[in-house]
Amino acid sequence: MQQAVRVAVFGFGGLGKGMARLIPHRPDFKLVAVADSQGYAFDANGLDLDDNFALVQPIHSDSDSIISLLKAHAGEIDAVFMALPNLPVEFFAETVKRIADETNFEGVFVDALKRTEAVERLFALNEQLQERKILYITGAGATPGFLTTVAAIAAHSFVEVLDVNIHFGVGIANWEAYKATVREDFIHLEGFDAKRVACMSDEEISEELEVRNGLLKLVDMEHADDIILELAGVCPRDRVRVGGLVDTRNAKKPVNTTVTVTGRTVSGAVGSHQFVVSDEATMVDNVCGPALGFMLRGTELYERGFYGLITSADIMPRFSSRVFSGGEVSRMQEAALSV
Amino acid sequence: MQQAVRVAVFGFGGLGKGMARLIPHRPDFKLVAVADSQGYAFDANGLDLDDNFALVQPIHSDSDSIISLLKAHAGEIDAVFMALPNLPVEFFAETVKRIADETNFEGVFVDALKRTEAVERLFALNEQLQERKILYITGAGATPGFLTTVAAIAAHSFVEVLDVNIHFGVGIANWEAYKATVREDFIHLEGFDAKRVACMSDEEISEELEVRNGLLKLVDMEHADDIILELAGVCPRDRVRVGGLVDTRNAKKPVNTTVTVTGRTVSGAVGSHQFVVSDEATMVDNVCGPALGFMLRGTELYERGFYGLITSADIMPRFSSRVFSGGEVSRMQEAALSV
Numbered sequence: 162m163q164q165a166v167r168v169a170v171f172g173f174g175g176l177g178k179g180m181a182r183l184i185p186h187r188p189d190f191k192l193v194a195v196a197d198s199q200g201y202a203f204d205a206n207g208l209d210l211d212d213n214f215a216l217v218q219p220i221h222s223d224s225d226s227i228i229s230l231l232k233a234h235a236g237e238i239d240a241v242f243m244a245l246p247n248l249p250v251e252f253f254a255e256t257v258k259r260i261a262d263e264t265n266f267e268g269v270f271v272d273a274l275k276r277t278e279a280v281e282r283l284f285a286l287n288e289q290l291q292e293r294k295i296l297y298i299t300g301a302g303a304t305p306g307f308l309t310t311v312a313a314i315a316a317h318s319f320v321e322v323l324d325v326n327i328h329f330g331v332g333i334a335n336w337e338a339y340k341a342t343v344r345e346d347f348i349h350l351e352g353f354d355a356k357r358v359a360c361m362s363d364e365e366i367s368e369e370l371e372v373r374n375g376l377l378k379l380v381d382m383e384h385a386d387d388i389i390l391e392l393a394g395v396c397p398r399d400r401v402r403v404g405g406l407v408d409t410r411n412a413k414k415p416v417n418t419t420v421t422v423t424g425r426t427v428s429g430a431v432g433s434h435q436f437v438v439s440d441e442a443t444m445v446d447n448v449c450g451p452a453l454g455f456m457l458r459g460t461e462l463y464e465r466g467f468y469g470l471i472t473s474a475d476i477m478p479r480f481s482s483r484v485f486s487g488g489e490v491s492r493m494q495e496a497a498l499s500v
Numbered sequence: 501m502q503q504a505v506r507v508a509v510f511g512f513g514g515l516g517k518g519m520a521r522l523i524p525h526r527p528d529f530k531l532v533a534v535a536d537s538q539g540y541a542f543d544a545n546g547l548d549l550d551d552n553f554a555l556v557q558p559i560h561s562d563s564d565s566i567i568s569l570l571k572a573h574a575g576e577i578d579a580v581f582m583a584l585p586n587l588p589v590e591f592f593a594e595t596v597k598r599i600a601d602e603t604n605f606e607g608v609f610v611d612a613l614k615r616t617e618a619v620e621r622l623f624a625l626n627e628q629l630q631e632r633k634i635l636y637i638t639g640a641g642a643t644p645g646f647l648t649t650v651a652a653i654a655a656h657s658f659v660e661v662l663d664v665n666i667h668f669g670v671g672i673a674n675w676e677a678y679k680a681t682v683r684e685d686f687i688h689l690e691g692f693d694a695k696r697v698a699c700m701s702d703e704e705i706s707e708e709l710e711v712r713n714g715l716l717k718l719v720d721m722e723h724a725d726d727i728i729l730e731l732a733g734v735c736p737r738d739r740v741r742v743g744g745l746v747d748t749r750n751a752k753k754p755v756n757t758t759v760t761v762t763g764r765t766v767s768g769a770v771g772s773h774q775f776v777v778s779d780e781a782t783m784v785d786n787v788c789g790p791a792l793g794f795m796l797r798g799t800e801l802y803e804r805g806f807y808g809l810i811t812s813a814d815i816m817p818r819f820s821s822r823v824f825s826g827g828e829v830s831r832m833q834e835a836a837l838s839v
Contacts, residue, residue, distance in 0.1 A: 186659040187659070311654070313819065314646060316789075316819045317646060317819060318778065318781035318789050320522070320525040320526070394821055426781055427522050427525055427785060431780065433780075435775070436776075438657070438773055439772050441771025442658070442773070443767070446657045446767075450657050450658065450659075467804075477649065477815050479732065480656060480734045481734070
């Protein structure tokens with residue numbers, strides 16, 4: 162990577178701000194734009210953030226900020242992080258279609274979406290994305306994303322995968338800092354759906370949290386890990402289960418986050434690999450870091466002419482383009498030279 | 501994947517036979533050739549194996565079997581698995597160079613090599629491999645391979661990776677079934693090296709095992725996980741530690757196999773992710789399954805024009821090209837159409 166990847170972040174809630182906080186630690190990237198429902202900010206030299214990761218730059222007020230940003234600055238943005246966890250399932254596909262139809266943006270997208278249907282809708286755009294030279298990597302956050310890809314690797318010890326169980330613990334000291342994420346979780350509770358949650362005021366959310374002592378127990382969530390593992394040939398989607406426990410009043414996770422992959426080996430034995438996520442790594446750490454890894458690898462593939470719609474389980478995230486020791490090194494980019 | 505990948509296995513000891521046993525469970529592959537120090541066997545329709553996974557086909561006796569096989573059948577082989585764990589570090593690079601110089605083989609290699617120096621020597625061949633339309637994926641077994649790539653993903657929650665500790669337990673009911681693997685392990689014991697082990701008779705190996713009650717405690721092994729994670733930008737190689745305990749008299753693993761990735765998050769917290777490998781998955785399961793996954797993905801990339809030398813941490817293994825449910829699907833191959 163010769164130059165830093167110029168990143169735009171769509172959505173500037175908890176996840177978007179987390180990404181803004183992370184990018185200065187990752188020299189492969191430069192944050193040049195953010196857009197949310199209020200408007201957008203752009204600076205080709207990199208956005209300035211204050212100590213609380215709030216924008217210093219003025220925001221161009223705009224009710225259609227994503228499209229307006231890309232109409233104005235498409236050529237100055239290499240990659241987009243869609244940090245929009247709580248939106249109707251149509252939103253991602255509709256927004257991406259509008260970007261393809263109405264702007265000249267060419268580059269890489271990664272998203273941190275959650276729901277299976279949102280991924281399914283994106284797949285319908287594959288051909289248009291190919292024609293428009295856009296590489297869209299879906300399910301590139303924590304789950305789906307980080308944990309899904311660990312499961313996709315773990316599958317390989319087995320000849321048949323019987324069960325993939327992703328069970329997360331999330332601790333949030335103050336739910337108001339991650340409103341969109343908590344609202345998205347509400348959609349998966351008994352008796353709630355996206356429309357109902359969208360109509361709830363923050364006070365109503367608070368009251369529901371009060372009833373539950375701040376704990377949200379999520380079972381059999383519609384999570385796109387299922388379709389991503391199915392597309393990767395790992396197992397039928399109904400063998401993938403996602404659930405968890407969210408504590409909206411304590412930063413400490415109420416339970417370990419785990420991924421358990423159970424399968425049958427060639428000798429007929431049934432066993433399970435288990436990945437246990439560090440309690441010290443927050444939800445935002447586990448979303449934003451992997452998203453940058455998929456973005457960096459996606460940029461390599463983009464330069465090789467990969468366009469269209471792929472999932473996180475199609476590519477290996479790349480941590481850094483830095484080479485620690487000297488010596489001759491072949492990276493995927495260099496292996497590309499003969500093309 | 502329209503047609504099965506036609507696979508040749510070089511080395512027909514424990515790992516090679518394990519691969520021959522696995523391939524019938526993986527419909528993306530067909531085993532068409534094996535080669536070892538005795539000679540080679542080839543059948544374009546697939547090799548026949550008896551119930552003990554011994555070859556039914558006659559072996560062409562040949563002291564230079566790999567080169568002879570590829571001179572005779574290069575155009576009928578898509579991919580090669582190098583199941584040769586216990587050979588001098590020069591062997592892989594020298595053999596691959598001879599294949600590039602002396603045969604017309606074009607396709608994909610995956611190896612299950614272990615030592616860092618063996619990988620370093622391969623990198624010198626990158627340009628020649630590119631010119632010769634060969635994609636070589638090194639470190640594509642269990643460790644390096646499976647466990648290295650899990651670590652490469654796990655790194656992403658952190659802004660700095662402080663330590664990667666791969667600690668394996670291996671249980672082998674009868675060491676004589678995996679002579680090459682056990683001999684490779686001996687190289688990593690105090691007071692032994694490759695030359696000394698190569699000169700030891702099986703009886704001498706047995707005697708050394710007797711002294712140790714069949715247990716081999718391996719510490720600070722020279723394992724290519726270090727260079728692979730360094731090349732992936734995860735951390736300097738001296739932060740990667742590989743060790744383990746091998747019981748050569750019991751199929752049951754003496755300890756769990758684990759990968760522990762310790763890092764510092766953006767907020768300054770230090771934590772560890774840990775991956776625990778199922779005791780039911782044998783060393784051969786953990787080598788051969790991932791090797792096929794890297795091979796399948798490598799074949800996709802090969803068709804896209806990726807040639808040269810890459811590592812397992814550059815690509816995501818693919819479990820199967822099977823699509824479980826109907827519906828429109830974009831896979832990497834299809835995303836490729838616009839190129």
